[in-house]
Amino acid sequence: MKQSMLLCCKLYISESRNKTALDLIEQAAKLDPETVIVNKFEDRAYNRVRYTLVSYIAHDSTGCPIYSPLHQTVLAMVEAAYAAINLELHCGAHPRLGVVDDVMFHPLARASLDEAAWLAKAVAADIVPVYLYAAAHPTGKALDTIRRELGYYRPNFMGNQWAGWAQPEALPDKPNEGPTMVTRSRGIVMIGARPWVVNYNVPILSTDVTVTRRIAQMVSARAQSRSEQDRVQNHVEMLAAQEGLDVEKGYFTDFSPEMITERYIKLISVDSDEV
Template sequence: MDFNPSCKDKKKTIDQSVLLCCKLFISESRNHAALDAIEQAARFNPETVIVNKFEDRAYNRVRYTLVSYVVQDTTRSAIYSPLQQAILAMVEAAFGAINLELHTGTHPRLGVVDDILFHPLAQASLDEAAWLAKSVAADIANRFQVPVFLYAAAHPIGKALDTIRRELGYYRPNFMGNQWAGWTMPDMLLEKPDEGPSEVSRARGITMIGARPWVALYNIPILSTDFSVARRIARMVSARGGGLPTVQTLGLVHGEDSTEIACMLLEPNQIGADRVQNQVEMLAAEEGVEVEKGYFTDFSPEMIIEKYMNLTSAQRD
């Protein structure tokens, strides 16, 4: 969708309390020239703001958090967001600068542009986030011939991200026991994507795109190099392993002298970081290993809105 309302129309329909947030996960953090190209692409759209960037060299993964407004028609239906063109520009730059066949890291991934997740902020609705997710998915699939799988509110029946990833082999390391490297899956997918071809480019891989209420990402360092211990703790903490409801986890190698429990808190207002931290510390003590205080990899929704408003105000000045 390339509809771009005139400035006059925008002034009538823009409501700065209707905001969408995008978390864009890209499989690269060591190639600074590639990251510079991706960020430069985003700067061509001043109405979209990168409010945060989280890089992890051990994982060889970067996440950009972007925010912009939604334009609505007279029925208050979403018809345009500057986020769409900004994300497509960043995706194009990522595909131009990164080859998945040359990628190695300790975090699982299925593609160069591995995951794009939309959240409603302030007065925006989940339907608006899902609308943009589906629009971006169609654009990426058609423009770059990349298979796209939709999840959560963007999926016709709300299929969960971890379910789709499990079906695609996301959680199985494909190199040296704890590393993900290159592309080792079939070039023709058995699962039909929601958008795009079933044939996979080895250089670009697959993209996941979803929409859902706010998810908190919280990582807890484990002072042990024993990968099996980290995986056991992660499994016992997760809802899937009978642990905490609405918590998803991964045990991952993180650097040369530690491992890490990467946590996705699907309902952070119900099961928060403190409870997850306590559970991990208890299980780690039973394993005879120490745990450091965990850390969030992004700001809270309130802080993101504040940063967006401050940055857009500074641009206008």
């Protein structure tokens, strides 16, 4: 049964203010009716959007993965993003190194991490230049490590903004896929596969970038469980209080794997009924 072997792709694109660009990207996502955008998270200050897509994975007679509709859908969305967005004209309060900044694959239902890594590498072969990370990388190199090596976390505009392509056109480290020279209007892409992660954001009420960044560095991590939210919230509140700052209640940026699987099945069923 297709719905028992599912993969999820979280596609992070450096744009959230240009509705026309987002409409074109979302139109491209309709390439295959069995690939569905189950969630979308936008942040105008970050000027960044994340699409959560789901589809099935098919295998050959030996059990090896051979096909997922996610592959061509993700490529279509990437090409639409490149056609509609120029990184040189982009500015936002979130680090990024490309128009398509991150493509992260997760296993859902009965799918495995190896299958997610297979799809990540298949997609990477069609998008260049690409740095692979986590289960898709030959040695499991962490995403944060690669980003730090490439200067991802260093703002280059107004002290707390990222604008244009700020790195050398010749990359210091050879990508896993593609040339070492960068097209400035597109930048580079990170593609990986990892177990499900939970992003929980806690807003700190301050304009002091140095202080908020210091707190973030002491706390920032991707949790494996939504049950850890109270621990994260309390930790941020404690650190902020030491600086004389207040914080707001945090929020999750996506649904749980179970909720995403359920939404996918419902959306597929609706589409099938309409046909």
